[in-house]
Amino acid sequence: MGKIFISYRRADSMETTGRIYDRLVRAFGRKNVIKDVDNIPPGANFREYIDNALRLCETVLVVIGDRWLAADGSDGRPRLFEEKDFVRMEIEAAFRNQAHVLPILIRKMEMPKQEALPKSIQALADIHATRVRPDPDFNHDMDHVIRAIGKSRGKLLYGILAAAVLALATIGVLGLKGWLPFRHAPSSEPTTALPISSRPGSSAGADASGPGEPVRGTGDSEPADAAVLDTLAQETLPPPAIPAVEPGALSIDSRPRNAAVRLGRQPLGETPLDGVRVEPGRYLLVVSLPGYESESRDIVVHPGQDAQLSIDLAQRTYPLTVATQPDDATVLLGSEHMGQSPCSFAGLTEGSYPIEIRKAGYRVMRDTIAIGPGHASRFDTALELQTSRLRIQVVPSGLIYVDGDRKTGDTNAPYVATVVPGTYEVMATHLSWGRWIKQVEVGADELREVIFDFSREIAVTVISPPPHAAIIVNGVPTGRYTPSVLHLRPGERNIEVARDGYRSRQGTRRLMLEAPLSDPIEFELVRFN
Numbered sequence: 001m002g003k004i005f006i007s008y009r010r011a012d013s014m015e016t017t018g019r020i021y022d023r024l025v026r027a028f029g030r031k032n033v034i035k036d037v038d039n040i041p042p043g044a045n046f047r048e049y050i051d052n053a054l055r056l057c058e059t060v061l062v063v064i065g066d067r068w069l070a071a072d073g074s075d076g077r078p079r080l081f082e083e084k085d086f087v088r089m090e091i092e093a094a095f096r097n098q099a100h101v102l103p104i105l106i107r108k109m110e111m112p113k114q115e116a117l118p119k120s121i122q123a124l125a126d127i128h129a130t131r132v133r134p135d136p137d138f139n140h141d142m143d144h145v146i147r148a149i150g151k152s153r154g155k156l157l158y159g160i161l162a163a164a165v166l167a168l169a170t171i172g173v174l175g176l177k178g179w180l181p182f183r184h185a186p187s188s189e190p191t192t193a194l195p196i197s198s199r200p201g202s203s204a205g206a207d208a209s210g211p212g213e214p215v216r217g218t219g220d221s222e223p224a225d226a227a228v229l230d231t232l233a234q235e236t237l238p239p240p241a242i243p244a245v246e247p248g249a250l251s252i253d254s255r256p257r258n259a260a261v262r263l264g265r266q267p268l269g270e271t272p273l274d275g276v277r278v279e280p281g282r283y284l285l286v287v288s289l290p291g292y293e294s295e296s297r298d299i300v301v302h303p304g305q306d307a308q309l310s311i312d313l314a315q316r317t318y319p320l321t322v323a324t325q326p327d328d329a330t331v332l333l334g335s336e337h338m339g340q341s342p343c344s345f346a347g348l349t350e351g352s353y354p355i356e357i358r359k360a361g362y363r364v365m366r367d368t369i370a371i372g373p374g375h376a377s378r379f380d381t382a383l384e385l386q387t388s389r390l391r392i393q394v395v396p397s398g399l400i401y402v403d404g405d406r407k408t409g410d411t412n413a414p415y416v417a418t419v420v421p422g423t424y425e426v427m428a429t430h431l432s433w434g435r436w437i438k439q440v441e442v443g444a445d446e447l448r449e450v451i452f453d454f455s456r457e458i459a460v461t462v463i464s465p466p467p468h469a470a471i472i473v474n475g476v477p478t479g480r481y482t483p484s485v486l487h488l489r490p491g492e493r494n495i496e497v498a499r500d501g502y503r504s505r506q507g508t509r510r511l512m513l514e515a516p517l518s519d520p521i522e523f524e525l526v527r528f529n
Contacts, residue, residue: 002058005034005092012067023142051093060094065106091121100152103129120300163511248301251277254311259289287322319346325382329359361420394428395453401427428452457487498524
């Protein structure tokens with residue numbers, strides 16, 4: 001029984017062809033399906049080698065995808081127009097050997113026109129093609145292909161048997177010497193042919209006897225031996241031999257080691273591999289290790305040669321996006337500052353990372369995130385407000401303002417508010433003693449108390465050369481003259497001095513008086529010109 005050959009281009013249909021091959025192997029057996037014939041030994045004639053290989057095959061499937069006619073030849077035309085193109089030589093050999101050629105269209109590819117093909121294979125365009133679609137239609141389409149192959153193989157076998165029967169019948173009728181592979185030894189005894197039952201309505205000729213009686217041979221022909229005829233009917237010509245090829249070897253190392261190695265679909269083991277025997281040919285080599293990017297290469301193994309490869313595997317990296325509510329929070333991954341949220345970054349290797357997110361007025365968020373396969377590439381979090389409190393009281397009484405907003409009327413009752421940590425401008429005003437402003441820092445989870453005590457008096461010394469200048473506070477004369485010690489209430493105080501015929505170089509001195517001053521307040525007076 002002839003074999004089935006699959007002709008295809010790796011760059012066009014490797015994955016789909018692999019699935020087609022698996023289905024055909026299940027239907028006809030692995031030894032009856034051939035997928036590659038590119039392991040041509042050095043020095044061998046391309047055409048003879050492919051022709052010998054395809055002579056074994058009675059059915060040739062030509063898998064055609066949307067890159068089958070790609071213009072990637074050396075002259076800018078499709079590779080089919082190069083005489084040494086494997087696919088072209090395979091189809092030419094199929095036609096020479098009168099194989100049953102079945103084009104298989106995949107994806108949205110249509111059957112190529114004659115003018116798009118080299119003259120030697122233009123007959124391909126006249127052959128009715130079948131289409132193999134992806135799932136969910138793949139298995140249904142392959143059932144159709146398998147039935148078509150089965151019918152073709154059945155017709156060929158029927159033709160071979162019919163030809164054999166006709167040849168044997170001719171030999172029996174003509175009785176030609178030398179046609180049979182061996183003869184009976186001559187005998188002086190009369191010979192008779194094997195008894196052959198006549199079929200209804202048939203005539204046995206002049207020498208025929210009644211039904212079931214022997215028929216005597218004519219001329220000097222000898223009777224046929226039934227065993228010989230049976231042997232001839234069952235014999236088939238041996239397939240043409242493909243020259244034996246010395247295996248090659250493959251040595252592979254990787255950094256890091258212990259990576260899994262596959263040659264096509266066949267696992268070879270883990271690196272390092274030393275001198276693994278491999279049939280010559282072109283293969284797709286895949287080296288993989290968890291946590292690293294798989295490395296794929298097209299390699300050629302030559303007869304009697306050791307192909308040596310050293311492969312550096314790149315560590316697999318993953319992206320991460322961090323988003324917070326509210327935005328504009330500082331993100332630290334490990335000890336590295338990653339930016340302000342929302343932010344995205346790539347290049348993270350597999351593992352666990354501590355993450356810290358900070359924003360003024362909010363609690364610090366700390367967590368650990370896992371990076372790698374099966375883990376989310378986005379981290380979202382809502383930041384929690386810090387709950388600090390601010391308590392303000394005015395003695396004996398007054399109005400309270402926070403950041404310019406009035407919070408109370410004239411009262412001596414405390415004002416308490418929940419605030420986020422930060423700096424606040426707090427102000428108290430008294431009808432007689434003016435206003436008092438403080439910059440207040442509130443820490444995280446802190447109860448911050450602020451008291452404005454206008455009932456205190458603070459001693460302030462005012463001097464001027466020359467002396468005897470009138471002292472004025474907040475625009476009101478105090479009735480005191482320099483040098484003098486004043487007893488003032490805390491808060492905002494504007495102090496100036498005046499003397500006839502003189503002016504002050506310093507003008508008005510503005511103070512936020514909260515505690516005794518260590519030095520006197522000095523004014524320098526100069527005469528008017």
